[in-house]
Amino acid sequence: MAALKIKKGSTKHSAYNLRPNFSDVQETHTLAVVVDNEPGVLARVIGLFSGRGYNIESLTVAEIDHTGHQSRITVVTKGTPQVIEQIKTQLGRIVPVHQVNDLTVEGPSVERELGLFKVSGAGDKRVEALRLADIFRANVVDSTLESFVFEITGAPEKIDAFADLMRPLGLIEVARTGVAALSRGSA
Amino acid sequence: MVVQALKDQGVDTVFGYPGGAVLPIYDEIFQQNDIRHILVRHEQGAVHAAEGYARSTGKVGVALVTSGPGATNAVTGLTDALLDSIPIIVLSGQVPTFMIGSDAFQEADTVGITRPCTKHNWLAKDTATLSETIHQAFHVARSGRPGPVLVDIPKDVQFASATYTAPQATNTSNYQPQIRGDIEMINELVEALETAERPVFYTGGGVINSGPKASELLRELVEATGIPITSTLMGLGAYPASGKHWLGMLGMHGLYEANMAMHGCDLMINVGARFDDRITGLIDAFSPKSKKAHIDIDPSSINKVIKTDIPIVGDVASVLDDILKVWKARGRNLNRDGITKWQKQIDEWRKVDCLHFKQEGKVIKxxxxxxxxxxxxxxxxxxxxxxxxxxxxxxxxxxxxxxxxxxxxxxxxxxxxxxxxxxxxxxxxxxxxxxxxxxxxxxxxxxxxxxxxxxxxxxxxxxxxxxxxxxxxxxxxxxxxxxxxxxxxxxxxxxxxxxxxxxxxxxxxxxxxxxxxxxxxxxxxxxxxxxxxxxxVEKHENCFPMIPSGKPHNEMLLGEASTQGAIEAGGAVLV
CATH class of the missing domain: 3.40.50.970 (Thiamin diphosphate (ThDP)-binding fold, Pyr/PP domains)
Structure with a gap:
């Protein structure tokens, strides 16, 4: 019987290759999960992602209905269509989960994120940062003689673009909230 | 309060092991005669005993353990019950609420540790809602796809008194899994059934979990159609082993005729099984020519491993009942010639006599x-x-x-x-x-x-x-x-x-x-x-037939002679 010859780090003989290849295309989906606001519910949701090897690209969570004890978790995740389906049905199995909506496939939606950017500099760079902030409709929420803190809201791509522009102008710290999303229209 | 809640849930037996953090509950057990307590010798034993009780009766099994080591010893049993979908409830003691988080004696984050190995768990922080929590726990354990639940009860919550809530008054509306299957899908399945030349039933633990009615309906459907039936390890007994259409167990150590039928069928009807890797073998070569229907109460089982053509989410008994009704109403049609030929083919496979062994000499096989x-x-x-x-x-x-x-x-x-x-x-x-x-x-x-x-x-x-x-x-x-x-x-x-x-x-x-x-x-x-x-017994006997890891169903090993070089490097990394 031939000896095992598997190169270190090789995925050639990995069990994961045996996954059915329904489609290999990686898709990014935004899921809105309405849950009972009870202790441990967030741990259940993210434990599902880590335990089953799914990706979390962004995660936001906050209470949305105080009297009804409900929170909304918005998860941006990436995977093949089959994995995305699994994530949705697995989320649906969690007892305190009421509803799982895939905003990416259920019609148009709006996605917004808030970012705070601390930019430090002097002279032309400082002026240019302020000018660009104006173009992006970012607000200055803190200012010293050497620095600004900008507040910007928008789709994640817009915030990415703003970050790219600020980097050469003295960007020293970033905080982002992650995506919150709602479907468009009245339904 | 705990004991009253158990009584109202129809519990007559509890398997457990006492310890500091559950003494108040044990004190209550001491003062009554309705619930028998079986003192095990290790908490893992308590949970497995509760599983055995649950599986042989269809009721919810109950185990009672103390905090810390008592709860961690229960983890293996909980995980076992989760993977086999067995309804059990574990009540664990916990250090008093005001000591939680202080690394108190015999403290463990039981709810945290058992979160991934239970269907759901609760930390009961308030005596006023304790009875309702226990009733909800029973509801979650037994409804939908059954599974283990755990209620962690701090000692001060056990000591305090509050008003008791009866099971009938408990709100369980949050968790109501779908029972009825989609009728359009059921129609589609019946249509496929009517024309299939080589259909096979592939049944699993879901039939057992659904209750005795599901087994009765399954038997009726199999007898009426003459479609051969195989089952996973979990589903044995749903269809009788002496039944005419029984193929035996399938899978890694399943019978030749069962695995060959799975490989060669043109319609596979999965009833309450989950395409486990012990069943499918090499996924890319799993039953390549068949249309696959999958009946499961858990939507996440469908399309998890194998792509399904006709998915039906619902309780097995309810869905089988609907299938029978629709099939009868449409005139009990079948491709009888095809099925007769298929049965003959299966009889040929049976002749291989894959379980054959020779008892000779003075050593017991x-x-x-x-x-x-x-x-x-x-x-x-x-x-x-x-x-x-x-x-x-x-x-x-x-x-x-x-x-x-x-x-x-x-x-x-x-x-x-x-x-x-x-x-x-x-x-x-x-x-x-x-x-x-x-x-x-x-x-x-x-x-x-x-x-x-x-x-x-x-x-x-x-x-x-x-x-x-x-x-x-x-x-x-x-x-x-x-x-x-x-x-x-x-x-x-x-x-x-x-x-x-x-x-x-x-x-x-x-x-x-x-x-x-x-x-x-x-x-x-x-x-x-x-x-x-x-x-x-014989020390070096191997278990055959065997589908080696990474091989499809039709490449089974039937005995010692066929084992040389049977498993390639790709299969060797699998378990």
Whole structure:
């Protein structure tokens, strides 16, 4: 019987290759999960992602209905269509989960994120940062003689673009909230 | 309050082990006579016993453990119940609420530890909602796809008093899984059924979990259509082993005819099974030419592993009932010529006689031991549990199950040490029945302390140990996959099982001669009390048929001669 010859780090003989290849295309989906606001519910949701090897690209969570004890978790995740389906049905199995909506496939939606950017500099760079902030409709929420803190809201791509522009102008710290999303229209 | 809640949920038996953080509940148990408490010798035993009780009755099994080590010892049992979808509830004590988080004596984050191995769990922080929480826990455990739940109860919450909420007044509206299958999908399945040339039923534990009605409907459908039926390890007994259309178990150590039928079918109807990797083998080559229908109460089971053409989410009994109704209403149509030809093909496969073995010489073959056990016990009111390994597979192959809930084995998790405590749980539920645990000596030793429980509560469980002085399945894989380097797969310093039985105050029987076997088995059955039966068997027997890892169903190994180089490097990394 031939000896095992598997190169270190090789995925050639990995069990994961045996996954059915329904489609290999990686898709990014935004899921809105309405849950009972009870202790441990967030741990259940993210434990599902880590335990089953799914990706979390962004995660936001906050209470949305105080009297009804409900929170909304918005998860941006990436995977093949089959994995995305699994994530949705697995989320649906969690007892305190009421509803799982895939905003990416259920019609148009709006996605917004808030970012705070601390930019430090002097002279032309400082002026240019302020000018660009104006173009992006970012607000200055803190200012010293050497620095600004900008507040910007928008789709994640817009915030990415703003970050790219600020980097050469003295960007020293970033905080982002992650995506919150709602479907468009009245339904 | 806890005891009242259990009574109102119809609980008559609790398996448990006391400790500091559950003393108030034990004090209540002491002062009543409605609920029997079975003192186990290890908390893992309590949970497996509750599983055995649940699987043999269809009711929710209950275990009671203390905080810290009590709760962590319950983790294996909870995980086992999760993978096999067994409804059990574990009540664990916890340090008082004001000490949580202080690293108190016997404190563990039980809810955190058991979160991924329960269907749901609760930390009961308030006595006022405790009874409602327990009722909700029972609801979650038994509804939908059943599973284990845990309620962690701090000691101060146990001491405090509050108003009791009855089960009827408990709000369970949050969790209501879908029962009825989608009628359009059911119609589509019936249409496929009417025209299929080579259909096969592939059934699983979901049929058992759905209740006796599901098995009745399944039998009716199979008899009416003549479609051959195979089952997973978990689903044995849903269709009788003596039934005309029974193919035997499928999967890695399943029967040749069952696996060939799965590979060659044109319509596969999965009823409450989950395309486990022990079943599918190489996924890319799994039943390549078939249309696949999948009936499951858990939507996440559908399309998880195998792409399904006709998905039906719902309870097995409800869906089978609808299928029968629709099929009858449409005129009971079938492709009868096709099915007759298909049955003939299957008869050809049956002739391979894949379980064939030869009992010769003075050493007992394990298959022979099980064949004799089957012959001498099959007409009795019998329940079988098993441990995990070769003996488990042989038991599934050589014992026949005529009814559901008669076969308790650890399928998904493969927990060595499951069978003995499970047999205790089964015997508690069925005191007059014959309960046999088919075991290997290595598995059995993992929870042998429960011998004390069996003797104390006079539970006449029969421990039928196929003793090959090896970790047989590990040894088999090392032979086939690791160049016969038998790394740590033999058991040395085994106890004398007869003396061990006597040390516990039970009966021990030793048998190493095929000619004495029948008498010894009869002696075991006729003894009114727990028995350890040490059956010394052939040490190097391998379990066949076997689908090697990474191979499709039609490339089964049928015996020793076919094993040379059968498993390639790609298959060797799989488990």
């Amino acid at each position: 394990p298959q022979y031991a099980l064949q004799r056990l089957e012959a001498l016990t099959k007409d009795k009111d019998r329940y079988i549990t098993t441990e995990v390994g070769q003996h488990q597979m042989w038991a599934a192959q050589f014992l026949g199950f005529e009814d559901p809930n008669r076969w308790m084995t650890s399928g998904g998790l493969g927990t060595m040490g499951y069978g003995f405590p499970a047999s205790i749980g089964v015997q508690m539920a069925h005191p007059e029945s014959l309960v046999i645990n088919v075991a290997g000596e290595a598995s059995w030793l993992m929870n042998m302390q429960e011998m004390g429980t069996a003797v104390q509560f006079r539970l006449p469980v029969k421990q039928f140990i196929l003793n090959n002085e090896r970790l047989g399945m590990v040894r088999q894989w090392q032979e086939l996959l690791h160049g016969e380097r038998y790394s740590h797969s033999w058991s040395e310093a085994l106890p004398d099982f007869v003396k061990l039985a006597e040390a516990f105050g039970a009966k021990g029987i030793y048998c190493d001669n095929p000619d004495d076997l029948d008498d010894a088995i009869l002696e075991m059955i006729n003894h009114d009390g727990p028995v350890i039966f040490d059956c010394l």
